[in-house]
Amino acid sequence: MRKILSLSIFLMLLAGWSCTQEGDATTVVATEEVIFVSGDKVRVLGRLITDQPVTTTDHGFQISTAENFPSPIIVSLGVKEGPGRFIGEAEGLDINQIYYVRAFATVGGVDLYGESIEVKTLNPIIESYGPTFSKPGAEIIIQGRNLPLGTKVFFGTQEATILENQFESRLRVRIPAASTDPIVKVRVQVQNKILEFSQNFEYQSGKYTLLGQFPEGQRIYDNVFFQNQSGFFVGIGSLRLGAGYYQGFQRFDPQSNAWSAVNFPGESREGAFATSNYLGGGAIEVSRDVFELKRDFWRIDGSTFTRLPDLPTNSFNSLAFELNGALFLAGGSGIGTRSIRKYNPTTQTWSTQAPTPIDINNGLAWFVFENKAYFVASDSRIWEYQPTNDTWRIFSSYPGSQGNGYGLAQVIGEKVYIGLYRRTEQFFELDLRTLVWKAKNSVPGLPQSINTGYFTFNGQIYILRAPEESIAGVLPMELYRFDPNGI
Numbered sequence: 001m002r003k004i005l006s007l008s009i010f011l012m013l014l015a016g017w018s019c020t021q022e023g024d025a026t027t028v029v030a031t032e033e034v035i036f037v038s039g040d041k042v043r044v045l046g047r048l049i050t051d052q053p054v055t056t057t058d059h060g061f062q063i064s065t066a067e068n069f070p071s072p073i074i075v076s077l078g079v080k081e082g083p084g085r086f087i088g089e090a091e092g093l094d095i096n097q098i099y100y101v102r103a104f105a106t107v108g109g110v111d112l113y114g115e116s117i118e119v120k121t122l123n124p125i126i127e128s129y130g131p132t133f134s135k136p137g138a139e140i141i142i143q144g145r146n147l148p149l150g151t152k153v154f155f156g157t158q159e160a161t162i163l164e165n166q167f168e169s170r171l172r173v174r175i176p177a178a179s180t181d182p183i184v185k186v187r188v189q190v191q192n193k194i195l196e197f198s199q200n201f202e203y204q205s206g207k208y209t210l211l212g213q214f215p216e217g218q219r220i221y222d223n224v225f226f227q228n229q230s231g232f233f234v235g236i237g238s239l240r241l242g243a244g245y246y247q248g249f250q251r252f253d254p255q256s257n258a259w260s261a262v263n264f265p266g267e268s269r270e271g272a273f274a275t276s277n278y279l280g281g282g283a284i285e286v287s288r289d290v291f292e293l294k295r296d297f298w299r300i301d302g303s304t305f306t307r308l309p310d311l312p313t314n315s316f317n318s319l320a321f322e323l324n325g326a327l328f329l330a331g332g333s334g335i336g337t338r339s340i341r342k343y344n345p346t347t348q349t350w351s352t353q354a355p356t357p358i359d360i361n362n363g364l365a366w367f368v369f370e371n372k373a374y375f376v377a378s379d380s381r382i383w384e385y386q387p388t389n390d391t392w393r394i395f396s397s398y399p400g401s402q403g404n405g406y407g408l409a410q411v412i413g414e415k416v417y418i419g420l421y422r423r424t425e426q427f428f429e430l431d432l433r434t435l436v437w438k439a440k441n442s443v444p445g446l447p448q449s450i451n452t453g454y455f456t457f458n459g460q461i462y463i464l465r466a467p468e469e470s471i472a473g474v475l476p477m478e479l480y481r482f483d484p485n486g487i
Contacts, residue, residue: 027054031061031103031114032085038168039124039146039190041091044075046103046114048083056080059105061088067100067116080105095146095191096123122146124190129197133438134175135204139163142171147190155201156184178203178487206427206440207486211462214477215259219466220246222270224279225453230302232462234453236268238285240469245269245284251303252479254457262303266296271332271362273320276300278327278343281315281334291316293334312350313341317362323371323387328353331360342387354390358383365398365407367416369432376409376418378402399437400426408454410461417461417484422450422468429484445478452477460484 028049036043044061048054059080062072075088086103093099099121103114126144134140142153147168153160158176165171171188178184182205188195214220214234223237223246235249245268250259272282272294279298283291295310314334321328327343329335337360340353358377365376373385376398384395403421410417411432417440419427425442443449446467453464461484466477 026051027105027107027112029059029103029105029112029114031101031117034101034117034119035087036089037119037121038148039095039122040093040148040150041089041168042093042099042101042119042121043087043089044101044103044117045085045087047085048080048105050083054082054107056105056107057109059086059103061090061101061103062113063090063093063099063101065097065099069100069102069116091148093121095121095148095193097121124148124151124188124193124195126188126195126197129186129199129201132199133202133204135441136175136177138175140173140175140201142173142186142188143169144171144188144195145169147171147188150191152189154187154189156181158184175203178205180487182485182487202438203487204439204441205485205487207483208441208444209481209483210444211257211479211481214464214466214479215250215261217474217476218246219469219475219477220452221450221466221469223452224272224274224282225455225464226274226276226279226300227455228276228300228302232453232455232457233262233274233303234464235262236264236266236272236282237452238270242285252462254455254462265305266298266307267294269294271317273315273318273329273332273362274300275320275322275327277322278320279305280311281318281329283316309348319360319362319364319366319375321366321368321373323368323373326387328373328387330356331364332362337361353387356383356385357392363405365409365418365421367409367411367418369411369416374409374416376402376407378405396430396435398428400424400428406450408451408461408463410454410456412456412459412461412484415484417482420451420463423448440484443480443482445480446471446475 030047032045032047035045060077061075062069064072075090099119100116102116105112124146129140129142153173155176160176161174163172182203183200186197186201219240220237225234232252233249237246247268248264249262251262252259269282269284277300283293286292293314297308297311299306299308316333318332318335319330330340331337338356342351342353367374375383380398381394382396384393401424403424407421414432416430427440429438448468448471449465452466455462461482463480467475
C-alpha cells in the first residue's frame, strides 16, 4: 500500500515539477512549503528528487516581488550531493510585502526550478514596554512581534541603544539621555514604518543649579529659616564647633540672587522656631549640654521684628506652622514631644490641642497643604493633622530612607517634594491627589551635608546646604535651586 502511495505522489511530481531526464534518470526540484515568515525574513523548504545519483553545482531559492522572477534575490546553498530536502532563508526583506519564492537546482549545467509559492512578510507589532518611568542609562523591555534586526527605538528625538533582540519579539533597550522634556513618546521604527506607544515615558527628573554661597563663608547650625514677601531669611543659629552664635539674619532675594544682612533685635540662639509671621523659643548653651531656655516671642513683618508677650512655656527644637490664620507650636522640649499649643493672634492667647499620635521635633520633615499639616514620622508613615476637628489620620508612607533625620518637605501646586535627609541623597515627589510617588534626581555637592534652609519660589525649591559640622576644611554653605521637572 505504501509503495502504491509513493508511486502516486511521484507521478504527480513528474506532472507538475520542473525536471530533467537522461534515459531512465529523472531529476525533479520541488518548492515544498514556507516554514517560517516574519517581518523581514522567510524560511523555505525545498526538495531534490531523483532515482539516480546526482550532484548539483548549486541549489537554493529565488525570491522576487514579481511572479516571473525578473531580478530575483538568490539564496545560494552551493553544491549538493544526492537527493533530499534543503532549507534556505532570506532576510532583509521589506515588511508587509508580497513575494514569490521558488526552489532551484543546477544539474549538468541546466537550471531546474520548482513551482513558485506566494508569501507575504508580516507587519511589525508593538504590544507593551516597561518600566514607563526611569532615568537615563537604565533599561526597559519592549514586547512585540516581527521586530527584526535593524529595528530602531526612539525616546522623543533621542535614539536608544538596543542591547538585545530576542526572537524578534523582545527588545532590551538602554534609555538614552533626555533632551529637554521629561515626558516623551516611545517610538519603534522598522524600516520605513514607525510605531508609537500610547503610554508616554517619563524620565526621572529634577535639575539642581548652584546659585552661590552663604555670605562671609559662614557655616551655621541649629538655625531658623523662614520665607515671606521680602525674601528668604536664614540666621540666629550656632557657629561651627561651638564658636558662638550667628547674629541676625541674611536675606536672599530670589529675583536678584543677592544676599543682604538683616538685624534681629533679640538674642541669637539655637533650636528656635520660625514661620512666615512668627519667631521665638530656643536656647543658649551656657556650658556643655547646659541650656538657658528662651521664651521671647516675635511677630515678623517683612524684615521687621516686633516683640509679643512671652511664650507660656519653654520651646526648644519645636516645630511651628500656621493654619487658618493661627500659629501651632508642636513637639520638642518644653512643649512636650506629643503636645501642640495653638496661638490665636486676635486674642493673643494660647490653648492646648489634643495629644499627637507621634513624637514631634524639628528633625521631622513636615508640610502644609490645604490648611492641614502633615508630618513624616520616624517609621516613615505620614500623618495628617486636621486643625478644625483636632484629629489625626495616616495619609501615606514615605518610600525612601530617612537617614539621620532633618529631611525637607516643600509643596508646589498639588505635589510635595520630600527627602534629602541627613546622610541620604534620595528625593521623592508625592502627588497629593493620587498618592503616587516618583523618585527625583539626587542632589549634587558633598554627600555629608544637611539642609539649613529651604524655600519655594515660582514653582522651584531653593535649598541651602551645609557640610556636617564634623567635616573639616573651608567648605561653605551652598544655595541650590531645584527645578522639579528640569532635565
